[in-house]
Amino acid sequence: MNTTWRFSLLLIALPLPISAQDIVTYELGSLQQDALRRDPRAREIDLLAAQSALRLRSIDSERLPALGVNGQAQHQSAVASIPLMLPGVDIPRPPHDTYDAHLSARQKLFDPAIGGRRNVERAQLAESQARVQSSLYALKSSVTDAYFLALELQVQRREIEIAVADLEAQLRLASNRVREGAALRSEARVLEAELLRRRQSIATLLANRDATLAVLSSLTGRDIPSTAQLALPDLATAAERARESANSLRARPEYELFSRSRDVLDNQRALVSSRELPRVSAFGRAGYGRPGLNPLATELDSYWLAGVQLEWSPWTWGATRRDREILSLQQQIVDREEESFEENIARSTLRDIATIDRLAESLAQDDEIVSLREQILAETRIRFTEGVITSAEYVDRQTDALAARVTREAHRIELAQARARLLTTLGLEITQ
Numbered sequence: 001m002n003t004t005w006r007f008s009l010l011l012i013a014l015p016l017p018i019s020a021q022d023i024v025t026y027e028l029g030s031l032q033q034d035a036l037r038r039d040p041r042a043r044e045i046d047l048l049a050a051q052s053a054l055r056l057r058s059i060d061s062e063r064l065p066a067l068g069v070n071g072q073a074q075h076q077s078a079v080a081s082i083p084l085m086l087p088g089v090d091i092p093r094p095p096h097d098t099y100d101a102h103l104s105a106r107q108k109l110f111d112p113a114i115g116g117r118r119n120v121e122r123a124q125l126a127e128s129q130a131r132v133q134s135s136l137y138a139l140k141s142s143v144t145d146a147y148f149l150a151l152e153l154q155v156q157r158r159e160i161e162i163a164v165a166d167l168e169a170q171l172r173l174a175s176n177r178v179r180e181g182a183a184l185r186s187e188a189r190v191l192e193a194e195l196l197r198r199r200q201s202i203a204t205l206l207a208n209r210d211a212t213l214a215v216l217s218s219l220t221g222r223d224i225p226s227t228a229q230l231a232l233p234d235l236a237t238a239a240e241r242a243r244e245s246a247n248s249l250r251a252r253p254e255y256e257l258f259s260r261s262r263d264v265l266d267n268q269r270a271l272v273s274s275r276e277l278p279r280v281s282a283f284g285r286a287g288y289g290r291p292g293l294n295p296l297a298t299e300l301d302s303y304w305l306a307g308v309q310l311e312w313s314p315w316t317w318g319a320t321r322r323d324r325e326i327l328s329l330q331q332q333i334v335d336r337e338e339e340s341f342e343e344n345i346a347r348s349t350l351r352d353i354a355t356i357d358r359l360a361e362s363l364a365q366d367d368e369i370v371s372l373r374e375q376i377l378a379e380t381r382i383r384f385t386e387g388v389i390t391s392a393e394y395v396d397r398q399t400d401a402l403a404a405r406v407t408r409e410a411h412r413i414e415l416a417q418a419r420a421r422l423l424t425t426l427g428l429e430i431t432q
Contacts, residue, residue: 029430038221052125102287116271127260153209190391233432239419251427278312352422359415366408373401
């Protein structure tokens with residue numbers, strides 16, 4: 001019987017602790033999206049929007065009339081007087097005590113800075129939200145690393161369990177020989193010791209996988225049980241398309257952040273320019289006091305006044321020019337940061353592509369190595385069944401075959417991880 005089929009039958013014969021319908025399969029792409037939604041920073045996007053909405057309302061309120069109520073009472077040691085005496089004419093003297101209570105109103109008629117400040121606020125909101133998205137993106141790499149580590153431990157456990165099932169079958173054969181007096185007790189003990197060692201390895205793998213799944217559960221907010229099965233994503237096609245367009249892709253959220261930062265600087269330049277323009281306001285005042293508008297009045301009287309005011313500061317002693325220079329320097333800083341980021345992406349992409357090519361070539365050799373090891377093991381199994389070789393030699397050949405299979409599966413997982421890392425580096429979504 002073919003060796004692979006014998007291993008499969010042995011694995012099927014193992015008692016399963018859970019039913020097949022209880023096993024849930026998880027995919028990398030969905031876990032990455034869960035991590036992005038679950039992270040507390042994801043809620044910052046809505047909080048930032050609410051914060052910005054309040055600021056915009058405050059800016060808009062400046063278009064409404066500004067009302068104020070004022071009151072004042074004072075005593076003066078001296079008042080204005082006319083040093084002139086005319087017969088029969090009583091020239092009034094202003095009182096030393098004065099009172100005034102008035103309501104004032106100011107309405108902006110033309111203020112170009114208000115629109116500029118609104119634009120800056122909107123641009124800063126977009127920049128802040130893009131910064132949150134950029135910080136969240138790092139979670140994808142964390143999820144990817146935990147996912148493939150758990151997947152590698154899962155595959156190693158599966159391969160060792162297949163080997164354990166084979167050793168159990170050979171142990172039954174060796175035990176029968178010992179009972180029949182056809183073999184020494186040590187033949188069975190070698191297999192028993194190796195089975196114990198393999199079961200220890202399985203226990204270690206299970207503990208490490210449970211710990212890794214706990215990390216994955218914490219990242220994604222999903223309760224991932226120890227019975228969960230992780231799917232090996234097929235990313236060959238997506239990775240190949242990504243390689244072809246790697247130099248032109250700008251899908252990473254950091255590029256959006258750089259763009260939004262430039263928008264903020266452009267709107268701040270416009271705001272600086274708008275502050276050089278004149279501002280026009282209408283004002284009014286109505287009050288009651290002594291004196292009113294007549295400074296010589298001695299009785300309490302009501303009054304009102306209204307007018308238009310122009311404010312313009314064409315000379316700022318170079319402050320406006322310096323503000324523009326500051327913004328220009330900040331623009332250069334953003335440009336340098338983007339250049340550095342592009343170089344880092346390019347270097348990471350080259351490393352990922354080199355890893356993909358190396359592993360793809362290794363897998364072809366792995367298949368040949370596994371085939372040869374399986375053929376050797378099949379012949380060794382026949383010789384062990386016939387009693388030609390010892391248990392120790394059989395264990396050695398089976399260990400070689402197990403190592404070859406584990407190495408091949410590890411390379412497959414590493415290849416999928418390298419492709420996933422390439423897609424994540426370039427900002428592309430993983431849909432599997």
